[in-house]
Amino acid sequence: MDTEAQHTERDPSSPADPQPDPAADDGSRSVRVSGAPAGEPGTPDGSEAGTPGSEDGRDDDRGHDGDGDRDGAGRGPSWRRTGLTGAACVVFLLLLSHFVAQPFLIPSGSMEPTLQVGDRILVNKLAYRFGSEPRRGDVVVFDGTGSFVQEEPAGNPVTGLLHDAAAALGLAAPDETDFVKRVVGVGGDRVVCCDRDGRITVNGTRVQEPYLTPGDRPSEVPFDIVVPPGTLWVMGDHRSQSSDSRDHLGSPGGGMVPVDKVVGRADWIAWPFGRWTTVTETDAYDSVPAPPSGGHGVGPRGSGHG
Template sequence: MDTEAQHTERDPSSPADPQPDPATDDGSRSVRVSGTSAGTPETPEDDEDDEGGAGRGPSWRRTGLVGAACVVFLLLLSHFVAQPFLIPSGSMEPTLQVGDRILVNKLAYRFGSEPRRGDVVVFDGTGSFVQEERAGDPVTGLVRDAAAALGLAAPDETDFVKRVVGVGGDRVVCCDAKGRLSVNGVRVREPYLTPGDRPSDVPFDIVVPPGTLWVMGDHRSQSSDSRDHLGSPGGGMVPVDKVVGRADWIVWPVARWTTVTETDAYDSVPAPPAGGHTVGPRGSGHG
């Protein structure tokens, strides 16, 4: 060991090393042995290289943690602020088309505000449009719900997107002799309807109970909405506390990247009378 270390450090072009002094030989040996084979001390970079190049780039663990943190952030954002929602049917055409991905503003009604006539809303139809909770494997359901929350999968079967036509206390009637819908006695012109569609092929005369909404699709001939649940428990009304949020933006495809246009169709509709409405002879609602 001692002989090999001395031989490695000797420069062939330099004079021979003097003979070691027995009195100091142990100290010299310790210096020579602690060095590298080239006589250069080891550096921290050498240690990192010996450990497999840990400092050369982010490890797969770091990448996985960053990815997981991004997913958690998006899920929290989706749960509390804005949720992507995939449009699965043509019931809201031409406003929303099949395959559109919208962002639902969950803060729109969070601080005391309530849906207004003309708003396009996403709501949970359990108890109004759908009577039974969806059953299935909980793990599969969790994964599916997470994918839907990120806009990567179709929404849950209990989620719907429709336009608010009547709010609590309103009397909504359809249709008059000219096929027009009226709210609180005022005829409403609906420019958002699919061209060629009538306001409704199903006559109705209802009063919306407080805390609920009467909702309809823009493609009336292809929409299953409040009209289809007149005889169901709740009479087709959607509780306000079941509203997930307001559809404010179309974010995909890029060619349709825009806001969901607000309508002035209900600007002239008055508030319902303080004493409430009476329901006409065709009424199936409450009042």
């Protein structure tokens, strides 16, 4: 055989036959398909894996679309989770305000300087839940329906519900039937104003009231009342600007607030942050004795003011 001629006719552009690798010689060889440049990386047919037009490319496109769908589905549940979390927080706050501590917005200056207009207080609703009752000197929030205000016809139930929810979160002014005042007399007490020095006496003991607005007298209206059992005599700290038990002496109930109408005790000022503190307790009534077991024998009398 003319081996020299065979070498002469070899395509000069073809590389020399590679030397077989003994370690990889397992009977199989890589094959270059016609039309693919030699030495091009990628698949055996010369195309890149996952490029458009190839079967693998179509698979990859479908994979990307699937990922997009999954991402979209992930955003959906994320919004739902956010909404559910927000709703759960609102429900929790409503339950907390209904049973434990409720915020109240102070709309007037009747309790200055203790509470100022715009203060948001937290009312402790557990203070009188376990047998305890309001004491002299406590600052309490109560429902004045039937004592300070008359029953009113029910309004729009939806609007009322939304307002009650906003008020329960401290975002709206309280109902017009809700009041905040200081307890001056409890059941059985005889409260008189005023003695010759212009002070209130409770069960015959003079009371020095350091929480009053400077310049205010304990009362411009004289009264001498005995508080019926189960009720309270309440007054504001800003006496000249407070509509309280004195204004309802001639009304049904005589200005007394039933204990079961008390919402709770004002224990904290939560807003604004500059006034973030507790509502200071007073020792003004520490020396007041308990009412006599037989009663004082004096009925409510006095006059109100407009």
